[in-house]
């Protein structure tokens with residue numbers, strides 16, 4: 135598995151000269167034919183082809199209006215509460231060509247226009263297969279469709295300034311407010327997310343922040359205050375904060391993948407406790423949902 139930094143990935147199956155395009159996936163019109171491994175490596179480098187985990191047409195989540203959400207495979211983080219652990223490794227999904235993906239998204243333009251919606255690229259981590267994501271964002275944005283990425287911010291430095299011009303809204307998770315807790319939650323560092331948030335703030339990019347409240351992991355008063363203080367400094371471009379109560383609906387997926395799920399005994403937070411945390415953000419003048 136790639137570390138998410140070098141961009142080196144292993145696709146399954148890991149042996150053999152030829153790679154099949156189909157593993158699993160939703161909403162796929164047609165499968166990519168078999169290609170050779172060198173061809174695939176080159177296509178991944180240029181962003182012609184990527185491993186797409188799945189698709190969903192949703193309303194009122196992942197951005198404004200009706201969204202076509204494309205979930206990309208691959209993520210450098212290992213969040214304890216991840217409810218899509220099958221997207222972490224580059225092993226599940228469908229190899230798709232950028233042109234096919236863009237054509238499919240454009241078909242929904244009337245729905246996007248009517249609902250004020252658009253495309254959301256999520257994951258996994260949308261910036262993990264950056265060359266492909268970059269091209270989809272550009273072509274879809276050029277077609278006049280609203281674009282959003284749903285990211286942890288950890289790989290934000292992969293986006294060039296011109297890429298940011300093709301993104302209308304960034305949904306960014308701030309998973310904890312200090313290095314130690316962040317590493318316990320994700321096994322990665324907080325600083326790249328802070329740097330990316332600062333950069334988005336400097337250019338005035340619209341951002342929605344998400345914070346998942348996990349009893350016993352992210353819910354200490356100190357951690358909540360730290361997260362709220364971080365977001366407060368981006369107040370000028372953060373349009374809303376979503377405090378999301380932890381749920382353990384991902385448990386079965388973790389067990390199905392033979393991965394240890396550490397939150398099996400953790401209960402969702404009480405509604406009144408979620409509301410108290412929302413108030414901490416509200417007290418800083420932030421719009422909270």
Ligand code: SF4
Nearest residue numbers: 209211212213216258
């Ligand atoms: S960043 Fe998202 S996809 Fe990646 S491990 Fe965390 S919750 Fe899962």
